[in-house]
Amino acid sequence: MFSRKSFRQALLREGLKAIVVIVVAGGIAFIGSSQISRSSTSLTEGRRALATLQTQQAAVGSLQEQLVKIGDADTEIEEGFVPLPSIDRPIAAIEALAGTHGLLHRALRFDTPRPLTDVTVTAPFGITRAPFTITLTGRGNDLIAYLNALERLPYFIRVDGLTITAPQDGSWNNEASVTLQGSLDFRSE
Secondary structure (H helix, E strand, O other), rough: OOHHHHHHHHHHHHHHHHHHHHHHHHHHHHHHHHHHHHHHHHHHHHHHHHHHHHHHHHHHHHHHHHHHHHHHHHHHHHOOOHHHOOOOHHHHHHHHHHHHOOOEEEEEEEEEEEEOOOOHHHHHEEEEEEEEEEEEEEEHHHHHHHHHHHHHHOOOEEEEEEEEEEEOOOOOOOOEEEEEEEEEEEEEE
């Protein structure tokens, strides 16, 4: 049978086995918890990276939509600023407009071009502004057609003032006059 000594030995053996099992289970739990902690940290970082990536993709998509809307407008804008040495091109176009619309120039005066120092205007090049005054006479309907054509010229033309003198009888088919005060903007070279 069992003696006290064999009982103690069996109890000690089983106790040691239990302690070893507890230590091994504790070690496995510790290692497992550190792995879970690392995985959780990695998962959190992955979620943050995914959220950042989605935000950036949305921003890129928005930029692509805006670029499609802009198209070649930036090129058209830059081409609208004629180099200052080519000042004769827009002036000739303005003069020719009057003739094509059956109008007579009473006055066509361009002042000396001056560099634009306005700090609210930014451009990748210098801008020079040439003020002008144009006075035309002709039928009212032709004057309106002239103003519409002037607006469509591919140059930066700024109109600061407009004075229209209508015919006495109020008919736009009779002679009227228009005076424009404005400026042409050029690219400084």
